[in-house]
Amino acid sequence: MRLTEKQKQYWKRNLRLTGVLLAIWFIVTFVFSYYARELNAFSFLGFPLGFYFGAQGALIVYVLIIWFYAHCMNKLDVEYDVHEKGD
């Protein structure tokens, strides 16, 4: 069975969303950690910022990334009529 244009577009949009979220994941994880010493010069909620990111900030971003992805994709499924029916 050949995919329709609409279905192909669904996959493209999924890839775009995945790419953007992955970029955020990468920046928060690797760029921020790389500059952790420099970030520590700033203070946030009483923490040095670099330390805060490793201990809490990054984790919050991770949870949000996953929540956002699930939310968007579940909506996208319905929009492109590829959602699971019957349950």
Place this chain on the structure above:
Amino acid sequence: MAWQNQAVFRSRLKRFYGFYTGGFIGFLFILAILEQMGMPNRIIGYVFLLSTIALYAVIGIRSRTMDVNEYYVVGRRVPAFFNGMATGADWMSAASFIGMAGTLYSEGYDGLAYVMGWTGGYCLVALFLAPYLRKFGQFTIPDFLGARYGGNIPRTIGVFAAIICSFTYVIAQIYGVGLITSRFTGLEFQVGVFVGLAGILVCSFLGGMRAVTWTQVAQYIILIVAYMIPVVWLSVQDTGSPIPQLAYGQVLQKVTARENVLNDASTPDGAREAEVRAIYRNRQADMEARLKALEAGGPTYLAREAAEMKAKLARLKAAPVSDGNEIERLETALRDFPSDPAQARETWQKAADIARAKAAPIKAHAEPFPGLGAEKRLLQSHPGASPDEIARARAEDDRESGKKRKNFLALVLCLMVGTAALPHILIRYYTTPSVKEARQSVFWSLFFIVLLYFTAPALAVLAKFDIYTILVGSKFSELPSWVNAWAAVDKTLMSVSDLNRDGIVQLAEVTIGPDLIVLATPEIAGLPYVVSGLVAAGGLASALSTADGLLLTIANALSHDVYYKMVDPHASSTRRLAASKGLLLVVAIAAAWVTSHKPGDILFLVGSAFSLAASGFFPALVLGVFWRRANRLGAIVGMLGGLGVCMYYMFTTYPFFGVNAPKWWDIEPIAAGIFGIPVGILGVIVGSLISPAPSKEIQELVDHVRYPNLEGRPARAT
């Protein structure tokens, strides 16, 4: 119809686990009252361990099943929320529960690699794997490799990789089980291992994944309650706030201030620390001198030293007024004196390393990638050092710091990619009712995991604060009772000795094993023993739940992928389940047998499991979904190449194997995946491009996996 059943099922689950949590808290209260009435600690320890294991057994037995779909994937009806909890327990092992806060205590910022690595990996699970594997909807991870790449070779490599990484990991878990059981009941370690094994088997033997899932939810509740109570209490004591995760920023500032005082020899406290450090520096120099003499003299030097000691002992004994203390000291030294050069080299090297670590200034908790402190040391010893010397010291510091940063980032990447490739986690997403719920379930998984991972760094800082301010500076005659209690249990966990004989505890005189932090927190916070028992039960729950998931993964890879898919595809479901249960038993006993020989460092075992999974599975799994052109040859080359490079690097650089080859770019063996992952990806790409594109059927499978529902195909592939 189906969704109505599902809704009824979900509300029944909620009711059941609601009652369960309430009952558990009631049980805690009753025990607390019994303790007040004089129930001895030892009995409380037994009650906790036995009653929780009995509880898991009841859930396990009630979930017994002979249905293949139930046994492997719980009938695919685990709601996202509960699958999240089960994944949390499946995920958080003894290394997370007991080890992590201790690692953070001793490593400071650098230990956060584990916190980030073990949570950020779920982003990769959510974005790259969970929804697609759920849509594929079979039973194991090798199943996916077999179907996507065709033929038995990718499946076989998958089975091999699943077994090798799960087995390394499960050994670390059973080790944790043995440790906790033996510590809280006084049984031998080896006996503790087999008692724990019984606890593992009652959960999984009769009901497979179904029983494991429902016990894991129960175990998650116990472990999170057990982790939170002492930390919240400690936080109320130290900061007045019941939310340690927010309040410990202030405590961290105080810890940093205290570190500066202790490192500054011009303050009274700092001067005393410097005194103890000088003692260690002498000890280090002494050990290094001995090592040098040993290199030159070999066995003759050893014999001469021993003879000299014996002669001195004889002289002392013959003296008219004998010095009892000195004789005793010399006798012990003589008894512990190494008998051959290899042993001498090992003990002295170890002693020199310990002394060197103790002689160094205190590491700042919040400072990332600290250097060697060469510049600081230079300026202290030679205030008038030339700019050239200062620049050289600074360059030395920068080099060390750069090395640490590189290893930190490499370890984070390996742990993350490994998370997204460990089969025992991935199969959990086969069990949700739909793709939609699989996506939500990853969210719940990370949510429940983050609850604990948010708390561990807080606990490390709070414990550090108590030790730096209350223990350090207190008198040896008035040590807090938990110090003596734990020192009596195990010297490697806790020991203090008054080296400079001033009667006051200095930080350099305190030795703390990382595992102590979580285990002793209730006592540090002054909580009743019930809470200590609870923490032990929580640690046990974390180790049991992970071990369950891992053992089941290994047994299923053997019974489903090898026996059913390759040896006897016509086997009846009764025979398949019988095979699976039999193998579960064999694998469990094998793992316990290996563990009872205490094979090395837990953290390394766990870390290497991640590197192995990351190198072996991740490239083939992800490219299998996202790159239609990936084919069988690519998968074979990629998986073997990735695993091969990773194992080769570990083998040649990890001291345990004794090869000690030079490291590549200074990367530690635990992060071997940093070489295995790119080789794996490259292998899949090159191997695929030099061989023909996959067949039309396989390309259609890729489409099938990518879309939750394509018109004209069944909505659910179960």
